[in-house]
Amino acid sequence: MPNRGLLWFLPIALVAPGWAVVAQAADEKSEAVTIDLGGLRQARAVVTVAEGDYLIKVRMLPVRCFDDALNAELNRDKARELALQALARRLSGKPFVELAVSGARVEKAGPDGKFYALTLRVPSDEVTLVRAGDKPPAVERTERKAGVDQVLFQSEFFTRKRDYLNTLEKMTAVFTADLRTAETTAKTRPPNNAFFLAVAELEERCEKDFEGIGRDIKADRLLLDVEKEEAAKVLSEQKRQVLDQLKEAVKRREENEPKEESP
Numbered sequence: 001m002p003n004r005g006l007l008w009f010l011p012i013a014l015v016a017p018g019w020a021v022v023a024q025a026a027d028e029k030s031e032a033v034t035i036d037l038g039g040l041r042q043a044r045a046v047v048t049v050a051e052g053d054y055l056i057k058v059r060m061l062p063v064r065c066f067d068d069a070l071n072a073e074l075n076r077d078k079a080r081e082l083a084l085q086a087l088a089r090r091l092s093g094k095p096f097v098e099l100a101v102s103g104a105r106v107e108k109a110g111p112d113g114k115f116y117a118l119t120l121r122v123p124s125d126e127v128t129l130v131r132a133g134d135k136p137p138a139v140e141r142t143e144r145k146a147g148v149d150q151v152l153f154q155s156e157f158f159t160r161k162r163d164y165l166n167t168l169e170k171m172t173a174v175f176t177a178d179l180r181t182a183e184t185t186a187k188t189r190p191p192n193n194a195f196f197l198a199v200a201e202l203e204e205r206c207e208k209d210f211e212g213i214g215r216d217i218k219a220d221r222l223l224l225d226v227e228k229e230e231a232a233k234v235l236s237e238q239k240r241q242v243l244d245q246l247k248e249a250v251k252r253r254e255e256n257e258p259k260e261e262s263p
């Protein structure tokens with residue numbers, strides 16, 4: 001979870017239909033405001049001010065097509081992003097809003113009936129309204145810096161296609177992180193098969209999880225054929241990326257394994 005040293009930059013284009021909230025002065029934000037984020041997740045957020053902090057409570061339809069561990073991680077990540085999106089919309093009525101936020105922390109997260117719910121607390125004195133306007137400027141991804149997360153949201157974030165693409169990106173990031181953990185653990189242990197078993201498990205999960213979201217994309221009747229094709233292409237690329245990473249990791253490990261001497 002991010003700490004107060006972790007900074008989130010959110011260039012956010014909020015032009016999707018269904019957004020209904022009126023911007024108010026900074027000293028008039030103590031009342032609760034409900035923001036209907038909509039989208040594939042049918043997300044809704046309630047933003048209040050409590051003890052000098054912004055408190056954002058989000059409920060959304062969860063991701064369910066993967067194993068329990070991956071579902072939990074993706075849902076937490078998606079809900080956190082939605083909470084920050086709701087805060088940005090709460091602080092400005094402009095179609096485009098850019099915030100700099102640090103110190104955000106998840107207070108509670110987990111299943112809530114058929115929904116997934118998350119509560120995010122953000123110190124109000126660590127929220128900076130960088131800019132707001134009628135149109136988003138051309139935003140270029142900048143080089144990542146140590147200890148800094150840069151999160152870019154576009155108006156299409158709330159479309160069905162964008163939600164699938166966002167999920168695929170996060171899946172790849174999760175597999176990459178799990179592989180790094182396995183490699184780090186392997187460095188502290190004597191040579192054995194534990195690393196190779198971990199990679200084999202990751203490969204099995206990769207096949208199963210990408211197949212699962214592929215079925216969802218194919219079965220989604222609200223996606224245009226061209227959108228399904230685009231999502232399927234990205235799915236194939238992301239899956240190949242994960243499998244290639246696993247193969248390279250095994251190759252590195254095998255090269256570094258001490259060779260057994262012949263009798």
